[in-house]
Amino acid sequence: MEINNSELRQDIISKDWAIIAVGRAKRPQLFANKNKEKFEQSIIECPFENPQASGHGEPVLIYYKNNKKDWNLQVIKNKYPMLSSGDYFKITKEGPYSLMPGNGFHEIIITRDHKKHLAIMPTENVAEVIKAYQERYLALMNYDFINYIFIFHNHGKEAGASIPHPHTQLVAMPILPADVKRSLEGAKKYQDEYKKCAHCEMIAWEREEKRLIFQNEYFIVFAPFVPRVNFELRIYPHQHLSNFEKITETERKYLAEALQKALYSLYKGLKNPAYNFFIHTAPCDGKDYNYYHWHIEILPKTNTWAGLELGTGVEVLTIKPEEVAKFLREFI
Numbered sequence: 001m002e003i004n005n006s007e008l009r010q011d012i013i014s015k016d017w018a019i020i021a022v023g024r025a026k027r028p029q030l031f032a033n034k035n036k037e038k039f040e041q042s043i044i045e046c047p048f049e050n051p052q053a054s055g056h057g058e059p060v061l062i063y064y065k066n067n068k069k070d071w072n073l074q075v076i077k078n079k080y081p082m083l084s085s086g087d088y089f090k091i092t093k094e095g096p097y098s099l100m101p102g103n104g105f106h107e108i109i110i111t112r113d114h115k116k117h118l119a120i121m122p123t124e125n126v127a128e129v130i131k132a133y134q135e136r137y138l139a140l141m142n143y144d145f146i147n148y149i150f151i152f153h154n155h156g157k158e159a160g161a162s163i164p165h166p167h168t169q170l171v172a173m174p175i176l177p178a179d180v181k182r183s184l185e186g187a188k189k190y191q192d193e194y195k196k197c198a199h200c201e202m203i204a205w206e207r208e209e210k211r212l213i214f215q216n217e218y219f220i221v222f223a224p225f226v227p228r229v230n231f232e233l234r235i236y237p238h239q240h241l242s243n244f245e246k247i248t249e250t251e252r253k254y255l256a257e258a259l260q261k262a263l264y265s266l267y268k269g270l271k272n273p274a275y276n277f278f279i280h281t282a283p284c285d286g287k288d289y290n291y292y293h294w295h296i297e298i299l300p301k302t303n304t305w306a307g308l309e310l311g312t313g314v315e316v317l318t319i320k321p322e323e324v325a326k327f328l329r330e331f332i
């Protein structure tokens with residue numbers, strides 16, 4: 001007898017449907033990537049041990065260790081930026097097409113320890129990383145031609161990291177990226193229709209729910225009802241806040257704890273999987289985004305359905321987020 005284990009779930013913001021097909025149910029720990037390629041580089045070869053000696057310019061921000069002898073975190077300009085510096089911003093036409101110069105900022109936030117990635121570094125260092133994100137965001141948001149600042153972290157080769165030394169990237173750009181636009185539009189539509197924030201609705205529900213992974217006074221970590229990949233996690237401030245860059249010192253500490261708990265549970269539960277995480281926050285283009293609720297999305301690399309997803313936009317999940325949460329809570 002065949003049991004139908006598939007379910008279709010609709011996201012309340014994007015209105016997209018996802019397939020949760022657990023027909024060939026696997027235990028959560030079997031999602032740990034065993035065939036992972038070794039992704040290591042000796043300290044001698046690592047360009048981030050001494051970024052200046054390896055040809056990067058002076059840091060745009062530097063935090064020192066307490067002894068003042070060595071740095072603890074530094075932010076440098078990317079040697080191979082995806083956007084070049086320059087504040088020239090003008091759209092020109094070429095027949096039916098529009099184009100503009102690829103100007104913006106592309107920076108790298110590097111922490112000192114070659115091996116200690118965010119999941120396993122002291123929590124106060126994670127708070128310092130968040131402080132650096134914020135400082136650079138605040139420094140770049142006031143450029144007239146900068147409309148969006150995207151902060152993202154790639155961990156592991158499968159997640160697109162090219163250098164194993166832990167680092168985060170920040171791209172300040174003149175455009176609104178497509179996924180951000182969709183996220184904003186979905187949130188706005190929900191607000192117009194129901195007169196409340198979709199994210200606040202979700203958070204209020206998830207606080208009591210089986211998908212909850214961790215929460216503290218200021219932040220909540222849960223596995224979303226409609227994930228985009230297996231083991232996706234989200235972090236939200238409990239309070240309705242639109243702008244990441246307005247985070248307070250106290251909130252930074254609580255966010256550091258929440259982010260670290262989330263990453264640590266994946267690190268332990270899935271044996272150091274590759275993942276990406278990024279911040280979705282309101283654009284800095286001067287418009288009103290009070291309806292938006294900033295958050296962090298963590299997307300581990302465990303999926304194998306790439307072709308279907310790229311071609312149809314329908315995500316196929318092979319583990320329920322309820323199972324994910326139950327499993328990961330054991331590692332908190």
Ligand SMILES: [Zn+2]
Nearest residue numbers: 046049114165
């Ligand atoms: Zn290194």
Ligand SMILES: [Zn+2]
Nearest residue numbers: 197200240293
């Ligand atoms: Zn909200």
Ligand SMILES: [Zn+2]
Nearest residue numbers: 183280295297
């Ligand atoms: Zn988002």
